[in-house]
Amino acid sequence: MFFLKIKYFFHFYKSKLLKKKSKKIYKDKKLKFENNLSNKKFSNRWFLNNFELFNFFLPKNKNKNFNYLEVGCFEGLSSFYILSEYKNVNAFLLDIWSTPKNSELSQINFELIESNFDKNLFEFNFVKMKGDSVSSMKKLYNQKKCFDFIYIDGSHNGEDILSDAIEAFKILKDDGLIFFDDFLQHDENRNIQSYQGIEKFLSLYSDYLKIEYFQNNLVVRKKTN
Numbered sequence: 001m002f003f004l005k006i007k008y009f010f011h012f013y014k015s016k017l018l019k020k021k022s023k024k025i026y027k028d029k030k031l032k033f034e035n036n037l038s039n040k041k042f043s044n045r046w047f048l049n050n051f052e053l054f055n056f057f058l059p060k061n062k063n064k065n066f067n068y069l070e071v072g073c074f075e076g077l078s079s080f081y082i083l084s085e086y087k088n089v090n091a092f093l094l095d096i097w098s099t100p101k102n103s104e105l106s107q108i109n110f111e112l113i114e115s116n117f118d119k120n121l122f123e124f125n126f127v128k129m130k131g132d133s134v135s136s137m138k139k140l141y142n143q144k145k146c147f148d149f150i151y152i153d154g155s156h157n158g159e160d161i162l163s164d165a166i167e168a169f170k171i172l173k174d175d176g177l178i179f180f181d182d183f184l185q186h187d188e189n190r191n192i193q194s195y196q197g198i199e200k201f202l203s204l205y206s207d208y209l210k211i212e213y214f215q216n217n218l219v220v221r222k223k224t225n
């Protein structure tokens with residue numbers, strides 16, 4: 001990980017400033033959002049760690065009609081934010097909703113998590129896809145769907161992140177963004193770390209993407225042809 005940070009030092013340093021800036025801009029908005037969650041069923045609030053940065057990269061025009069894909073929704077906290085904030089979004093929300101082995105999530109009852117997802121988002125229109133991320137994205141590719149913004153927050157194993165990134169890139173529009181969650185964390189239970197998968201992705205696709213943000217999250221933009 002140390003060498004990766006050195007290799008991308010310029011992006012790493014620049015992103016630190018951007019993080020600080022986004023925290024300042026979206027501080028009040030985050031508080032307001034948190035206050036709206038009391039009657040919802042969210043047992044985890046991981047998304048709040050990304051809230052400010054997420055907003056920094058999302059469209060500024062709240063009426064914008066754009067295609068959003070989320071890989072790994074859990075109880076739908078980030079999905080809930082997108083759907084309540086953007087009335088004209090076409091959202092595709094996918095998750096496997098089944099208990100994984102050898103993961104920090106292996107103690108969780110995913111039947112309950114999926115049912116909470118359904119309850120939390122009952123009032124919105126969106127496409128729910130239940131299944132493995134790679135096969136679901138292959139389906140979307142075959143249906144010729146493409147997206148302006150893809151949030152990858154599914155499996156954090158390096159090999160899964162790499163395959164998610166490759167599939168997501170195929171269905172990303174030119175100038176579209178992929179936002180990766182938490183990729184700099186080291187976990188002894190993983191054979192291949194998230195950042196190793198991301199490193200491979202960045203070197204394979206370096207001619208086709210621009211790094212917009214590089215800290216514990218990575219944001220890349222697909223270059224226009």
Ligand SMILES: C[S@@+](CC[C@H](N)C(=O)[O-])C[C@H]1O[C@@H](n2cnc3c(N)ncnc32)[C@H](O)[C@@H]1O
Pocket residue numbers: 044045046047071072073074075076077078079094095096097098131132133134153154155160
């Ligand atoms: C950290 S949680 C997502 C949190 C969510 N974005 C939020 O805002 O609360 C990760 C999710 O990824 C899902 N996941 C893990 N591996 C997956 C796979 N191969 N395909 C689809 N979803 C997967 C898990 O079921 C879990 O719900």
